[in-house]
Amino acid sequence: MSDALPDFDLERYLPYRFVVLSARLSSKLAKQYKKEFGISIPEWRVLLNVGYTKDLSVRDIEQRVSLERSKVSRAATKLEAKGYLAKQVDSRDKRLLKLTLTPEGTELLSKLIPIAESFQAELNQILGEDTEALQLALDRLMTEMD
Amino acid sequence: MSDALPDFDLERYLPYRFVVLSARLSSKLAKQYKKEFGISIPEWRVLLNVGYTKDLSVRDIEQRVSLERSKVSRAATKLEAKGYLAKQVDSRDKRLLKLTLTPEGTELLSKLIPIAESFQAELNQILGEDTEALQLALDRLMTEMD
DNA sequence: AGAAAATTATTGCACATGCAACGACTTTTC
DNA sequence: GAAAAGTCGTTGCATGTGCAATAATTTTCT
Numbered sequence: 530m531s532d533a534l535p536d537f538d539l540e541r542y543l544p545y546r547f548v549v550l551s552a553r554l555s556s557k558l559a560k561q562y563k564k565e566f567g568i569s570i571p572e573w574r575v576l577l578n579v580g581y582t583k584d585l586s587v588r589d590i591e592q593r594v595s596l597e598r599s600k601v602s603r604a605a606t607k608l609e610a611k612g613y614l615a616k617q618v619d620s621r622d623k624r625l626l627k628l629t630l631t632p633e634g635t636e637l638l639s640k641l642i643p644i645a646e647s648f649q650a651e652l653n654q655i656l657g658e659d660t661e662a663l664q665l666a667l668d669r670l671m672t673e674m675d
Numbered sequence: 676m677s678d679a680l681p682d683f684d685l686e687r688y689l690p691y692r693f694v695v696l697s698a699r700l701s702s703k704l705a706k707q708y709k710k711e712f713g714i715s716i717p718e719w720r721v722l723l724n725v726g727y728t729k730d731l732s733v734r735d736i737e738q739r740v741s742l743e744r745s746k747v748s749r750a751a752t753k754l755e756a757k758g759y760l761a762k763q764v765d766s767r768d769k770r771l772l773k774l775t776l777t778p779e780g781t782e783l784l785s786k787l788i789p790i791a792e793s794f795q796a797e798l799n800q801i802l803g804e805d806t807e808a809l810q811l812a813l814d815r816l817m818t819e820m821d
Numbered sequence: 822a823g824a825a826a827a828t829t830a831t832t833g834c835a836c837a838t839g840c841a842a843c844g845a846c847t848t849t850t851c
Numbered sequence: 852g853a854a855a856a857g858t859c860g861t862t863g864c865a866t867g868t869g870c871a872a873t874a875a876t877t878t879t880c881t
């Protein structure tokens with residue numbers, strides 16, 4: 530038969546499963562953040578990174594979070610406009626930008642964190658004992674994927 | 676201090692880890708598909724679903740794959756234009772559409788599958804014994820997240 | 822030192838996306 | 852059985868995204 534397809538188990542196909550699951554998790558969180566705080570996903574991610582690491586540049590974030598340069602840049606610009614983040618040119622290398630949270634940014638983030646934590650707690654509850662195994666598997670995949 | 680942040684371990688935050696990982700996996704695959712076959716991610720996902728389940732409707736795919744109605748619809752239209760997929764109105768419920776692969780669609784998919792399989796194999800290699808544990812954890816999360 | 826190559830953040834632009842509105846149809850309700 | 856409510860797929864529109872091009876700087880090379 531010319532229209533035979535090779536066997537393929539979509540339900541166990543990892544890239545597919547990850548995409549579906551992560552889309553669900555993200556959109557669930559995103560809706561909350563958007564509605565209550567007017568923050569988009571890239572903005573939230575930048576906020577988080579800048580909040581927990583000092584003087585990050587756009588490129589640093591790009592690499593750590595797999596967030597496109599342009600996305601980071603635009604998210605940073607918006608956060609700056611909203612008064613949550615300050616951009617400062619690095620004095621040693623003037624191409625680089627040092628990103629820092631303003632007090633308002635820190636305040637916002639400290640409201641966002643508990644929501645994130647409780648979501649994590651929910652996931653841990655679902656996973657129970659298997660939480661650690663999952664984290665390990667993710668460690669592996671992250672480090673081994675160039 | 677007013678600018679103290681609660682502790683938060685970004686590196687172990689699951690929604691974040693999933694998003695980053697799945698973005699990497701997807702874009703790696705997507706580039707291949709796009710370059711060699713001119714197929715986008717939503718198109719690939721629709722192709723896959725239609726290929727392995729008979730007479731799916733747009734809504735069926737939306738629910739199975741967490742792919743927006745409009746995305747499915749547009750992907751289907753493009754696949755139809757390229758001759759890979761046929762749309763047919765369901766005779767019992769004329770609101771529904773039955774999607775089927777054309778022979779060309781089947782042929783294309785049978786070229787795409789091996790690429791997907793070898794990617795999966797690569798992941799299994801990385802995960803080794805832990806593959807099953809990961810799949811189980813994903814099962815849990817998928818079913819428990821309404 | 823000075824020219825060439827590389828790196829950083831931004832931006833313009835074409836295209837993708839998400840959402841609400843719509844028309845076509847079906848189911849429910851009275 | 853007609854009207855109201857609901858469902859399905861598509862589309863218009865405002866917004867988001869990815870990529871290539873750019874200006875400003877730094878690094879490398881001769």
